[in-house]
Amino acid sequence: MSSRNASAPRPSARSKLIDAAHLLVRRQGYAATSVDQICAAAGVSKGAFFHHFASKEELGVAAAEQWTARADELIFTLPPWVRIEDPLERLLAHIDFRLFMLEGPTEGFTCFVGTMVQESFASSEALRAASDASISAYCERLAVDIEAAIARYGNHDDVSAISLAYHIQAVLQGGFIIAKARNSPKEARDSVLHLKRYIKMLFDRGEPR
Amino acid sequence: MSSRNASAPRPSARSKLIDAAHLLVRRQGYAATSVDQICAAAGVSKGAFFHHFASKEELGVAAAEQWTARADELIFTLPPWVRIEDPLERLLAHIDFRLFMLEGPTEGFTCFVGTMVQESFASSEALRAASDASISAYCERLAVDIEAAIARYGNHDDVSAISLAYHIQAVLQGGFIIAKARNSPKEARDSVLHLKRYIKMLFDRGEPR
DNA sequence: TGACAAACATACCGACTGGTCGGTAATGTT
């Protein structure tokens, strides 16, 4: 839907620009990142930028779509634990993975679309919609596993799978902000541990180990 | 610490600039909000701006401090439920209040410092520290009530009061992002309901009503 | 080899950015 042909012949300018946008926007935010900066980081001229993207906003949309694909691969396709049979164990492994990601420098684990949508939700409908699509795709994919866990184990209240998925996403996004403010992922990690405890309680299991 | 004398003689330029900054930054983000925009919204000249603040960054710091005071008043001082005797009931009333706030247009309930720190954590140590101070002040104030609730009721695991306070803050901050992306507070409200259910479970109480 | 278009580079535009500066009006203080 985003690129005219499925296979990119050269991985060149376009994808390098998107990668640079991911890097810089996660570090500085969308508005504070200039087109010139993105070009310089990508090692590409400004003319090339506007050859591939009609505007900075259009790059933002493309970068959000790419972010979705990247996340789906990194979280739902490549890791070995996605093949765990039990859906609840798979869900908990997912949480552990997100916890594992909360390490190292802040720029390494924060979310491109979460950062972008915070600045642009009111000023650019295109960026807001693209960010929403990315976040919602993650949540809907996660809700499939949650639904399966509910079907097998039931849950404490009659919580909906999709609302729990959004809750997980909210804890993560909020954790990123706390980590940025605190300049440390510690509080964010503890928050994800609270989330894990909640999920276990929801499915009526005691503490692990 | 922020203003040289405790009582502001005229509520004029300085506070109007801070109010305008709160409004515009919450809507557009920090970098996307220009000094000229803030001056126009405050009905104040640019010269007056740089009379009161040495830089845009300094305004950001002052606005964060003001945000802390405003939040403390709005959440921990003025509401009648802050005088509920039982600390757990008071905590749950706090959650209900945050839920109640998640209504109306997005700009109405989002967090100034949360928005600002997301863009500035890597580029301005002063803004990051000011945002951290605001968020942490809220959490530490909240942890007092949580600590009292733990003392009276115990809790399921041996979770710490301060980590639960940061978790609450994470759910709220994350909810703001979800609400911005979804262009609706629905999923954020559901997320806070998950949070409330978790707190009840933590303190070993069944469902309400 | 030549034709032609896509992929890139260079130079540049007007609008706007954060910030400066010289000056003025009001408000104490003595």
Added chain:
DNA sequence: AACATTACCGACCAGTCGGTATGTTTGTCA
């Protein structure tokens, strides 16, 4: 009345913004 201080104004600066116009290279197919 004289003076000092603070609050405020509006013009202005150098630099940067997103975006455009135009030129040059590169790959493809005849």
